Amino acid sequence: MKIVVLAGGISTEREVSIVSGTKVCEALRSKGHQAILVDVYCGDENTAVENAFADDYDLEAAVARIQSFNEKLDTMSGRREFFGPKVLELCRAADIVFLALHGENGENGKVQAAFDLLGIRYTGSGYLSSALAMDKELSKQMFREFHVPTPAGIVLRRDEERKPAANNGVGLPCVVKPSCGGSSVGVFIAHTEEEYQKALEDAFMYEDVLIIEQYIKGREFSIGVVDGVVYPVIEIAPIQGFYDYNNKYQAGSTIETCPAELSRELTEKMQACALQAYEALRLESYGRIDVMMDEENQMYCLEANTLPGMTPTSLLPQEAAAMGMDFPSLCEKLIQVSL
Numbered sequence: 001m002k003i004v005v006l007a008g009g010i011s012t013e014r015e016v017s018i019v020s021g022t023k024v025c026e027a028l029r030s031k032g033h034q035a036i037l038v039d040v041y042c043g044d045e046n047t048a049v050e051n052a053f054a055d056d057y058d059l060e061a062a063v064a065r066i067q068s069f070n071e072k073l074d075t076m077s078g079r080r081e082f083f084g085p086k087v088l089e090l091c092r093a094a095d096i097v098f099l100a101l102h103g104e105n106g107e108n109g110k111v112q113a114a115f116d117l118l119g120i121r122y123t124g125s126g127y128l129s130s131a132l133a134m135d136k137e138l139s140k141q142m143f144r145e146f147h148v149p150t151p152a153g154i155v156l157r158r159d160e161e162r163k164p165a166a167n168n169g170v171g172l173p174c175v176v177k178p179s180c181g182g183s184s185v186g187v188f189i190a191h192t193e194e195e196y197q198k199a200l201e202d203a204f205m206y207e208d209v210l211i212i213e214q215y216i217k218g219r220e221f222s223i224g225v226v227d228g229v230v231y232p233v234i235e236i237a238p239i240q241g242f243y244d245y246n247n248k249y250q251a252g253s254t255i256e257t258c259p260a261e262l263s264r265e266l267t268e269k270m271q272a273c274a275l276q277a278y279e280a281l282r283l284e285s286y287g288r289i290d291v292m293m294d295e296e297n298q299m300y301c302l303e304a305n306t307l308p309g310m311t312p313t314s315l316l317p318q319e320a321a322a323m324g325m326d327f328p329s330l331c332e333k334l335i336q337v338s339l
């Protein structure tokens, strides 16, 4: 198959996306596909679309070219159109586009909506479910509607009165996070009133809408769902602090155990919770659900990720590996279920 692996872009997760995209492209090529890596924002001015999927495609050179844009992004990012030169032409010429984008445009449904109108096929959820899953305020409403357990929480907008934590309906300790963020950017845990007010101040630097949630003390897990099938549960245990940006991307800072050490009963309960969340948000093809479990074994769904990390050591690939599915086979599977 001719496949465009779309990565990069200008979100805070650009770098991670380039790593996902490179690995996915490599894996698909190892399976005999004509896969090419394209930066959604920087594009590929010099490529002739007719020859883009050539057999002698040089992935290393493509990665180097994409990374060479990193320093120029500031000067480029004023452009009005999101898609870079030749991007749409290349995507149209492919049988499917593998979305290796993370964060903002890419994960929030806008690229999906544009592709729907252009008749371009892509992997993962459609525009509506992507948008729902990206927005933690709306996700929470859907979770409540469909009885998916989720931490108690409220929404605070920038122009609203900032009540003390004791009177805001959530209390302390609590978690403050931007409604449409990702990668734990702008997520703060507050134990005191002072920390809470500072967390609001800091989190509003990222967005105008915040979620303030009951802090769940306990263990953290993630569960992949592919085409309605739940994958093994993975436990995430940061050696220090919570699963913040550094612990997510710094190798060795988090102990990841898959399958998680949980009784069969709790495993099944957690998998059911993940599937319920997947269905509540109407996810399609695949996704990864973050769940916490408190000391009384109560489960709480935090959020769904519609384009989870896709390097061989990312969580979903680790879950697939625990079922005996290697990384290239998982990449191919995600294409199959999306088609």
Ligand SMILES: Nc1ncnc2c1ncn2[C@@H]1O[C@H](COP(=O)(O)OP(=O)(O)O)[C@@H](O)[C@H]1O
Binding pocket: 151, 175, 177, 181, 182, 183, 184, 185, 187, 213, 214, 215, 216, 217, 220, 242, 243, 244, 290, 292, 302, 303
């Ligand atoms: N209510 C909560 N209780 C305890 N920890 C939380 C809570 N909400 C978030 N966290 C911690 O913050 C991390 C990021 O939060 P999450 O809601 O998954 O947002 P995102 O991953 O989109 O940034 C979680 O992986 C978890 O470690």
Ligand SMILES: [Mg+2]
Binding pocket: 183, 184, 290, 302, 303
């Ligand atoms: Mg998360």
